[in-house]
Amino acid sequence: MRKKLHKILVTGGAGFIGSEFVRQGAAKGYRLVVVDKLTYAGDLARLKDARGKFDFIRADICRAESLDAIFKKERPVSVVHFAAESHVDRSIHNAAPFIEANVAGTQILLDISRKYGVKRFVHISTDEVYGDIEKGCFTENSPIAPNSPYAASKAASDLLVKAYCRTHGFPALIARASNNYGPWQYPEKLIPVVILKALKDQKVPVYARGQNIREWLYVSDCAEAVFLILESGKLGEVYNIGSGYEKKNIDTVKRLLGLLGKPNGLISYVKDRPGHDLRYCLDCSKLRSLGWKPRIDFETGTALTVEWNKRHLYWLESKLEALTVYWKKVYRNG
Numbered sequence: 662m663r664k665k666l667h668k669i670l671v672t673g674g675a676g677f678i679g680s681e682f683v684r685q686g687a688a689k690g691y692r693l694v695v696v697d698k699l700t701y702a703g704d705l706a707r708l709k710d711a712r713g714k715f716d717f718i719r720a721d722i723c724r725a726e727s728l729d730a731i732f733k734k735e736r737p738v739s740v741v742h743f744a745a746e747s748h749v750d751r752s753i754h755n756a757a758p759f760i761e762a763n764v765a766g767t768q769i770l771l772d773i774s775r776k777y778g779v780k781r782f783v784h785i786s787t788d789e790v791y792g793d794i795e796k797g798c799f800t801e802n803s804p805i806a807p808n809s810p811y812a813a814s815k816a817a818s819d820l821l822v823k824a825y826c827r828t829h830g831f832p833a834l835i836a837r838a839s840n841n842y843g844p845w846q847y848p849e850k851l852i853p854v855v856i857l858k859a860l861k862d863q864k865v866p867v868y869a870r871g872q873n874i875r876e877w878l879y880v881s882d883c884a885e886a887v888f889l890i891l892e893s894g895k896l897g898e899v900y901n902i903g904s905g906y907e908k909k910n911i912d913t914v915k916r917l918l919g920l921l922g923k924p925n926g927l928i929s930y931v932k933d934r935p936g937h938d939l940r941y942c943l944d945c946s947k948l949r950s951l952g953w954k955p956r957i958d959f960e961t962g963t964a965l966t967v968e969w970n971k972r973h974l975y976w977l978e979s980k981l982e983a984l985t986v987y988w989k990k991v992y993r994n995g
């Protein structure tokens with residue numbers, strides 16, 4: 662049997678990217694404690710392939726007392742912090758939960774991690790903290806200029822992490838990833854929402870004319886990068902995680918429709934998202950110098966994702982009722 666590696670406490674491990682990290686960590690032989698509130702976005706079904714290889718504790722990172730009790734019992738050596746409210750559109754309609762989970766939650770987690778002497782803390786952040794860029798790419802030294810309430814809450818949490826490094830000598834690293842996609846993504850994000858709607862022959866909403874550009878990173882590549890940053894990154898540093906696969910949203914949507922054998926006539930252009938960032942692009946040479954590169958290209962990743970979603974249509978459909986209630990509420994209110 663594989664030797665057990667050190668204990669990692671993973672917040673948000675029942676979410677889309679966190680669960681991939683847990684699956685990989687279980688396969689590597691890490692001892693894993695998943696702490697997740699199980700919001701609408703969390704789902705333990707994502708972890709069924711790792712059953713028996715991690716401990717799960719349902720808890721809210723904003724509840725300092727329960728988090729303290731968890732750390733006291735579990736004594737994790739490192740923390741990888743994925744837990745967050747993660748959907749930009751939701752932050753536009755109501756920013757409060759984003760400030761609570763992403764900013765206050767991170768501060769509480771930092772304090773408790775410090776108190777219990779955590780050796781390495783990886784904070785998962787996003788390319789969106791840099792704002793958008795017309796030409797070229799953001800490096801880790803680019804200024805922070807977030808445009809959505811979601812991005813602002815992530816930027817605030819990044820700054821808190823940096824402040825703890827500087828003020829307290831806290832051993833943290835920040836990973837800023839570009840748009841992830843792949844199996845188990847909640848069907849309110851672009852790629853799974855397109856697949857779900859198209860499989861049901863419903864109109865596929867695309868903001869404005871689909872001219873926004875995103876850099877698509879397959880979720881297993883992202884989780885591998887996070888492991889590398891955890892294991893080999895330099896404390897106090899920021900690492901961008903980008904794939905280099907830049908696509909206009911309209912081309913992504915057409916690619917998915919093509920893979921599904923559905924007509925482009927399903928596309929319905931809708932009013933743009935307020936403040937919509939036009940383009941993100943990350944320079945990730947710093948991470949590549951540690952030895953990482955993405956394994957899954959966009960063509961392969963989209964094909965794998967479509968196949969996975971077709972096989973798991975029941976899972977997408979299980980989210981539909983709650984999503985429809987949410988969409989009706991939001992779109993009725995403008």
Ligand SMILES: NC(=O)c1ccc[n+]([C@@H]2O[C@H](COP(=O)([O-])OP(=O)(O)OC[C@H]3O[C@@H](n4cnc5c(N)ncnc54)[C@H](O)[C@@H]3O)[C@@H](O)[C@H]2O)c1
Binds near residue numbers: 678841
């Ligand atoms: N999805 C992307 O494309 C992307 C890109 C870059 C960075 N990120 C960041 O990566 C992280 C994970 O993103 P994701 O797409 O997997 O998100 P997700 O929404 O799928 O999962 C978030 C998880 O966090 C949990 N959670 C939320 N609030 C919590 C709280 N107060 N206490 C405990 N658990 C809580 C949820 O239950 C859920 O399981 C986030 O920090 C996000 O900002 C995501």
